[in-house]
Amino acid sequence: MSAVVVGAGIVGSSVAYHLARRGVEVTLLEQGPAPATGVTGDSFAWIGGSGVDWPGGARDLREYVLADYRRLEAELPDVTLRRTGSLSWARTPTDDSRLGPGQFVIGRSDIAALEPNLRHPPEQAVHTPSDAGVDPTALTRALVAAAGRHGARVLHDTSALSLQVTNGRVEGVLTSTGLHAATTVVLTAGTNVPGLCEPLPADLAIAASPATLARVTAPPGLVKTIVACPDFEVREVREGDLLLVVPQVEGSAARERAAQDTLHHLKTAFQGGDQCRLLGYRTGSRPMPAHGPVIGYATHDRSVYVAVMHSAICLAPTAGRLIADELVTGRPASELERCRPGAR
Numbered sequence: 029m030s031a032v033v034v035g036a037g038i039v040g041s042s043v044a045y046h047l048a049r050r051g052v053e054v055t056l057l058e059q060g061p062a063p064a065t066g067v068t069g070d071s072f073a074w075i076g077g078s079g080v081d082w083p084g085g086a087r088d089l090r091e092y093v094l095a096d097y098r099r100l101e102a103e104l105p106d107v108t109l110r111r112t113g114s115l116s117w118a119r120t121p122t123d124d125s126r127l128g129p130g131q132f133v134i135g136r137s138d139i140a141a142l143e144p145n146l147r148h149p150p151e152q153a154v155h156t157p158s159d160a161g162v163d164p165t166a167l168t169r170a171l172v173a174a175a176g177r178h179g180a181r182v183l184h185d186t187s188a189l190s191l192q193v194t195n196g197r198v199e200g201v202l203t204s205t206g207l208h209a210a211t212t213v214v215l216t217a218g219t220n221v222p223g224l225c226e227p228l229p230a231d232l233a234i235a236a237s238p239a240t241l242a243r244v245t246a247p248p249g250l251v252k253t254i255v256a257c258p259d260f261e262v263r264e265v266r267e268g269d270l271l272l273v274v275p276q277v278e279g280s281a282a283r284e285r286a287a288q289d290t291l292h293h294l295k296t297a298f299q300g301g302d303q304c305r306l307l308g309y310r311t312g313s314r315p316m317p318a319h320g321p322v323i324g325y326a327t328h329d330r331s332v333y334v335a336v337m338h339s340a341i342c343l344a345p346t347a348g349r350l351i352a353d354e355l356v357t358g359r360p361a362s363e364l365e366r367c368r369p370g371a372r
């Protein structure tokens with residue numbers, strides 16, 4: 029088989045990498061000048077249990093997420109997770125019945141030990157020791173580079189315009205730079221997948237859900253874990269660089285205010301926080317299928333395959349492995365059963 033993969037965000041990069049290392053002839057097309065120029069580059073990239081939604085078939089993939097990340101770290105020396113664990117708390121006390129596997133409620137002194145710079149640790153918080161974070165841009169670029177080392181052709185500044193259909197069968201992708209033929213086209217273009225995949229399978233209604241991420245410089249080690257509290261979510265992505273989720277509001281003036289307000293909350297919450305400086309913020313458009321991940325063939329003749337999911341930083345290593353396996357072997361992956369287009 030041969031594959032054209034459209035879109036080099038985290039999903040397309042993972043699919044291209046896993047296909048290429050199985051010996052498939054792969055072409056990866058990206059409209060931007062580099063990988064991760066879509067929403068992936070603006071992600072908070074929290075990997076694990078507490079900060080992430082697991083809708084629909086995502087729940088069936090959850091148990092593999094950390095193991096697939098461990099595998100990627102072994103396969104790709106440039107990929108490293110920050111295994112810091114997370115601390116979350118709300119304005120009302122935590123209800124124990126809502127705890128997931130590997131989560132614990134801890135009290136003030138344990139919170140203070142994990143986050144010694146917090147000025148006023150809350151009475152209690154949910155601690156998830158296995159939670160981690162990754163640099164989403166570095167990870168995506170590492171996957172693309174490794175796909176290239178396994179023989180994949182990677183084309184930037186190449187925009188897929190439409191599917192090439194001959195006698196009712198899709199035979200490749202028409203792009204701004206010409207036709208790229210393949211036996212299978214894999215659409216991983218995030219919010220642009222519906223526009224490329226016509227006619228649409230019934231449940232390919234994919235919302236584009238905005239979310240804003242700020243980048244902040246800070247004293248190294250100011251924030252030790254992933255902290256999710258009523259006023260902000262923050263984590264250190266690399267020494268002295270924080271990612272800060274900004275509440276979503278409409279309009280650029282309101283967004284600027286929200287970014288400044290969130291920074292203010294961060295500064296007052298941490299001792300030493302007054303040295304934090306806002307580097308900038310961007311709003312990304314998260315591809316959000318209505319009922320959880322949509323992963324599978326979109327046409328009966330199996331010439332077009334789609335892969336769109338939310339919380340894709342978590343899911344992409346697992347999804348890429350399973351997708352490559354079923355494309356190469358022709359055996360459907362049972363783990364993806366509830367993710368199929370039209371499964372609901």
Ligand SMILES: Cc1cc2nc3c(=O)[nH]c(=O)nc-3n(C[C@H](O)[C@H](O)[C@H](O)COP(=O)(O)OP(=O)(O)OC[C@H]3O[C@@H](n4cnc5c(N)ncnc54)[C@H](O)[C@@H]3O)c2cc1C
Pocket residue numbers: 034035036037038039040057058059060063064065066067068069070071072073074075079080186187188189216217218219220224238239240241273311312313314315336337338339340341342343
């Ligand atoms: C603020 C924020 C916080 C988040 N936090 C988390 C989190 O903690 N954990 C988590 O798992 N997820 C999180 N997410 C969601 C996560 O970032 C997304 O689920 C993920 O990045 C989607 O990856 P993707 O590859 O599907 O999309 P994209 O990254 O958008 O990739 C699609 C690629 O396709 C390219 N493309 C589009 N159209 C074409 C075309 N016609 N031709 C060629 N190329 C094309 C685009 O340029 C893009 O590079 C967060 C997102 C945001 C914005």
